[in-house]
Amino acid sequence: MPEVSETERLTVGALISVMALLIPGFLLHEAPRFPGSLAGSLLGIAGATLFVLLLIYSLVKRSAWIRGRVTKHASLRVILSFHVYTGVVGALLGILHSGHTFQSPLGIGLVSAMLAVVLSGFVGRYYLAQIGTDLREQQTRLGALRTRYDLLAAEATGVIPQGAAAVVLPGTAPGSSVPRASGAGVPGIPLKHLLGAIADLEHAIGRREALKRTLSRWTVLHVAAALVLYPLLALHIWNGIYFGLRWLP
Numbered sequence: 001m002p003e004v005s006e007t008e009r010l011t012v013g014a015l016i017s018v019m020a021l022l023i024p025g026f027l028l029h030e031a032p033r034f035p036g037s038l039a040g041s042l043l044g045i046a047g048a049t050l051f052v053l054l055l056i057y058s059l060v061k062r063s064a065w066i067r068g069r070v071t072k073h074a075s076l077r078v079i080l081s082f083h084v085y086t087g088v089v090g091a092l093l094g095i096l097h098s099g100h101t102f103q104s105p106l107g108i109g110l111v112s113a114m115l116a117v118v119l120s121g122f123v124g125r126y127y128l129a130q131i132g133t134d135l136r137e138q139q140t141r142l143g144a145l146r147t148r149y150d151l152l153a154a155e156a157t158g159v160i161p162q163g164a165a166a167v168v169l170p171g172t173a174p175g176s177s178v179p180r181a182s183g184a185g186v187p188g189i190p191l192k193h194l195l196g197a198i199a200d201l202e203h204a205i206g207r208r209e210a211l212k213r214t215l216s217r218w219t220v221l222h223v224a225a226a227l228v229l230y231p232l233l234a235l236h237i238w239n240g241i242y243f244g245l246r247w248l249p
Contacts, residue, residue: 008081009126015088016122022095023115034099036240044097044240048233050090051114054226057083084125091118106239110232116225124218131212135205142201149194 034040057079060067070079091114102108 008084009130012084012088012122012126015085015092016118019088019092019095019115019118022092023111025095025100030101031099032101032103035097035101040097040099041240043093047090047093047097048237050086050093051229051233053086054083054090080125084121087118087121091115106232106236110229110236113225113229113232117222117229120218120222120225123215124222128212128215128218131208131215135208135212138201138205138208142198142205145194145198145201149191149198152191152194 031040035044056070060070060076060079067076074082094111094114098107098111102111
């Protein structure tokens with residue numbers, strides 16, 4: 001998966017926050033006639049169009065023939081960013097189109113599927129990527145702390161580990177040195193605090209790895225929600241046309 005830019009992550013996170021604030025708006029405001037009005041219909045049509053455009057990324061990703069032709073004009077990263085923004089903006093328009101009138105089972109099911117698609121996509125694209133970055137940083141720190149512990153133990157017994165080199169640690173007096181494996185780079189830490197830091201990091205890494213394993217199933221939820229969303233969207237559009245568009249003359 002293409003790497004995530006910080007600007008994109010913050011922008012999409014802000015849009016999802018706005019969407020999350022709009023959802024419970026029915027507690028303060030309801031407009032039962034708005035979805036069928038001209039403005040409401042235009043919002044609904046725009047939102048439905050954006051959700052149909054979401055399929056472009058799926059087609060490009062799964063069809064080598066289509067990917068070979070489309071990526072000549074736009075990279076997969078650009079198409080994925082378009083997919084992300086389209087989904088979030090489409091969901092926002094869908095919430096606005098509803099007029100905060102969540103009464104019919106069809107409408108509730110459609111909104112629920114729409115939110116499941118958007119939120120599962122956000123988890124996979126941004127949250128899991130951030131967890132992976134944090135895990136790598138913590139594992140690097142843990143490796144450095146373990147190296148420091150091994151070297152302290154070796155110093156106490158007078159046995160220098162194979163490949164270790166005597167280097168000056170930050171904060172020590174000039175000329176003093178301790179054995180250090182190449183790349184350790186961790187300043188001297190009291191043994192008690194060092195063991196505590198290692199234990200804390202191991203616990204934190206274990207929890208993050210468990211969370212990452214749990215959330216790694218986001219693709220299944222994302223695809224399942226999409227398979228529910230599109231039939232409901234088609235039924236909603238047919239329902240609106242069948243019962244008439246009030247804004248037409």
